[in-house]
Amino acid sequence: MWRRVASLSSSISSSFLAQTASRLNTWESLTTGIAQQAKGVIAPKEKTPFITFVLGGPGSGKGTQCIKIVETFGFAHLSAGDLLRREIASKSADGAMILNTIKEGKIVPSQVTVKLIQKEMELSDNHKFLIDGFPRTEENRVSFERIIGVEPNVVLFFDCPEEEMVKRVLNRNEGRVDDNLETIKKRLTVFQALSLPVINYYSEKGKLYTIKAIGTEDEIFEQVRPIFAAFETVG
Numbered sequence: 001m002w003r004r005v006a007s008l009s010s011s012i013s014s015s016f017l018a019q020t021a022s023r024l025n026t027w028e029s030l031t032t033g034i035a036q037q038a039k040g041v042i043a044p045k046e047k048t049p050f051i052t053f054v055l056g057g058p059g060s061g062k063g064t065q066c067i068k069i070v071e072t073f074g075f076a077h078l079s080a081g082d083l084l085r086r087e088i089a090s091k092s093a094d095g096a097m098i099l100n101t102i103k104e105g106k107i108v109p110s111q112v113t114v115k116l117i118q119k120e121m122e123l124s125d126n127h128k129f130l131i132d133g134f135p136r137t138e139e140n141r142v143s144f145e146r147i148i149g150v151e152p153n154v155v156l157f158f159d160c161p162e163e164e165m166v167k168r169v170l171n172r173n174e175g176r177v178d179d180n181l182e183t184i185k186k187r188l189t190v191f192q193a194l195s196l197p198v199i200n201y202y203s204e205k206g207k208l209y210t211i212k213a214i215g216t217e218d219e220i221f222e223q224v225r226p227i228f229a230a231f232e233t234v235g
């Protein structure tokens with residue numbers, strides 16, 4: 001059976017609670033139905049999922065800040081880019097297509113990415129998810145809502161000047177196939193054309209928290225901290 005989390009829910013608006021309550025059945029059927037098939041056991045989730053989408057251009061510091069959020073607030077971190085890179089490394093059926101798409105700075109078909117996120121959510125014991133680098137497009141957003149059946153509680157947007165993002169990506173030195181000037185330019189174009197509309201959508205829904213993503217990592221985290229602290233205050 002599902003239980004509502006008092007510490008999270010008490011500081012959340014009543015419309016949010018009503019919205020969440022109406023989605024519980026969908027979430028329950030999703031998590032039990034598919035998990036049952038995959039694992040052969042019934043694994044009902046005990047708590048309402050709390051979902052944060054983490055958005056921002058390439059190199060804006062999403063992954064860096066997610067590590068701090070995980071350390072401080074105990075979220076499960078699901079990076080869409082990392083899940084896709086894992087598919088490439090495992091040489092799965094979609095691996096070659098994903099690699100070419102990433103090299104081109106384009107966006108992988110939503111169905112593929114959402115299924116990877118769904119699998120990780122089902123396997124997780126956590127109910128608080130940071131979904132990093134997703135949704136990148138309106139198609140991503142709609143596909144998540146259709147397949148997972150829930151909307152995010154919080155959407156973070158790391159707003160960073162392009163020049164700074166390019167500098168950071170070129171200095172990243174993690175061996176990523178897309179960390180080169182040619183691909184970065186394409187990724188920035190895709191971000192402007194396809195990701196900004198998603199950010200605007202959540203702004204209009206009142207779910208967007210914009211972080212000025214310049215300064216030290218710690219300075220930026222001090223903008224992030226109060227957002228999650230507010231959801232934890234009343235227990």
Ligand SMILES: Nc1ncnc2c1ncn2[C@@H]1O[C@H](COP(=O)(O)OP(=O)(O)OP(=O)(O)O)[C@@H](O)[C@H]1O
Pocket residue numbers: 056057058059060061062063064065081133168169171172173213214215216217220
């Ligand atoms: N505040 C900061 N100041 C300087 N460098 C930073 C800052 N935050 C992160 N970095 C560095 O910038 C690079 C990009 O950061 P990160 O990987 O977190 O970005 P991202 O938004 O996840 O990028 P991508 O979308 O490409 O995955 C990393 O090398 C990271 O160490």
Ligand SMILES: Nc1ccn([C@H]2C[C@H](O)[C@@H](COP(=O)(O)O)O2)c(=O)n1
Pocket residue numbers: 058080081082084101102105106107108109113132133134135136140178187
């Ligand atoms: N929702 C997503 C997330 C990522 N990708 C692809 C395209 C990105 O350029 C690449 C790297 O992602 P990052 O690690 O920068 O978050 O992965 C995608 O197609 N769809």
Ligand SMILES: [Mg+2]
Pocket residue numbers: 062063079081133
């Ligand atoms: Mg990242």
